[in-house]
Amino acid sequence: MARQSRQKRVTILDVAKDAKVSFAAVSKVLRNAYGVSDALREKVNISIKKLGYTPNTAARAMRGRTFVVGVIFPDMRNPFFADILAGISSALERTQYESVQGIARHSTEPSLVQSMIDMQMDGLILVGTTATSKALSAVGQKKPTAVIGHHLPDTKSVDTVNNDDEISGRLVVRHLVEQGYRKIVMLSLDTENGTVIERREAGYRSEMEGAGLEGAIKVVRVSQSLREIQVAAKALISRQDRPDAIFCWTDFVALEVISVAQASGLNIPDDIAVVGHDNTIYCDFHQNSLTSVDQSGEQLGLQAARLLIERIEGRSKCEHFLVHPRLVARRSSLRAESVA
């Protein structure tokens, strides 16, 4: 923290003096202006480094940019969001931008969005928002905005980056049917205007129909509370007509289902298969060995950051990016005979 330990703030003037160039020359280098010679850039950068100069965000804001983007997540518990943030960070690493994060639920998101706009952030990335298309348009008109995990194909004011969630639902059912499972229940999220969940459920339903399993279709929606997930999992498992497979909308829920099933003495995958979604870091742990759908959180984050910066720097037409998911099969859904 060497820079913070200086009492007096280093200014552009100090840099100019040290580099023996004009204030305007330093300013040009700082904003990457056209026509700056390599020699000048090097000279200024040496002084910047030597003096420990950091551009003042407020001062940059007056020139129209703060080079800070705000990222809003619905919570910090889901390990999938760490993957998304890793993608955003690695995209920003190569630029002048840095990011700050905020955590907001549906009801507190508007206030946090407004605070980030007030703080003069250059753009916003909203992850897993459930805001309406109209509300997002209003945000997009104020600030360049990219949305991850919310299907808005008709929106013209924000960029979107999504997984093809209908394919996700289809892939899971297809895999489970191939493994001989039939009574496949989906443990889904109780949410309003959650287009990701709607599509994932639609994929599940249509693939079940395609496999002639209409009669077995069952979607149970629960909140994100661990307690409610536990109760729902226990209820499913202790039914007389117990499902032989549970497809969970996100890995964290699937890990809890594994826990409840094992605690009830069930064998996974012989008695019951468990499949998750997002292929987060925990799936690979031997004690979980959780089959999951990979939608590449890192890729989603990377693309959103790339699109956002393009928008900040002038692109006016919005873009929609779609990732194609793939299923990663592990022990939790592979019946003994099919394991090599």
Place this chain on the structure above:
Amino acid sequence: MARQSRQKRVTILDVAKDAKVSFAAVSKVLRNAYGVSDALREKVNISIKKLGYTPNTAARAMRGRTFVVGVIFPDMRNPFFADILAGISSALERTQYESVQGIARHSTEPSLVQSMIDMQMDGLILVGTTATSKALSAVGQKKPTAVIGHHLPDTKSVDTVNNDDEISGRLVVRHLVEQGYRKIVMLSLDTENGTVIERREAGYRSEMEGAGLEGAIKVVRVSQSLREIQVAAKALISRQDRPDAIFCWTDFVALEVISVAQASGLNIPDDIAVVGHDNTIYCDFHQNSLTSVDQSGEQLGLQAARLLIERIEGRSKCEHFLVHPRLVARRSSLRAESVA
């Protein structure tokens, strides 16, 4: 996102007009000034609600406060940080303050701190920082600052909130010795100036000595990379003189050790015990059943937020808060004979 969908921003003047009071009266209510009558407050609040007024952060900053605090975490992967954030959020819920988060490693922390200061945040909470006492003093002189997870008993410029990490190390060794384990290795974090880790190791060492196990003391330090943790765990497990217990500095590492041990065909806890730290949400999952030390992340976050707001609102003398840890024993370290 109703508020964002308004095209024109609602101002204090609009509120004053609607409530039929003066601009100054609204301003007084907003900053909770002394001498505001309940009747006036109610009248203004009704208009604020009706019009959907949100105070502009920049405008508030000119009056000296933005009511935003910045929280910096070293990463977003460790589930322990979600517990800390939950505590911070629940403390702030009862106040006018909201928080934004930033993720920074040791090398990028100074720049993020500076950006948050530039964004006029009212205060900072630094979680798991490894900055020197001198550097933190400089930050603390610029902004009210609370530090979680860094022992700086002599600092006079920042508040600190910590677990008693020496006790943590002692508790783990004591428990493992009681369960009959002797070859107890500590899998620790490779870090510079990490006072939490130093104390946890010191507790481990002194309790091992106290139990007459000096000869078995072994501390292996690895980075936070999953790959390196895997390699270190495999190396420990395949040694001729395999340890009979591994104490991991954080739960995430312990979950990986369980994975590696099980994949190598070892039985936990008969062949090897595994203990974590932080008692995060994953410990309770049946497939992990991980013994861990609870330092109450939520409590740490809550206290830090409380102390920070006191500082923002005028307290000048700094305070240091210490949480006493407790061990939560689960299957991963309970030998069969001692399980009820």
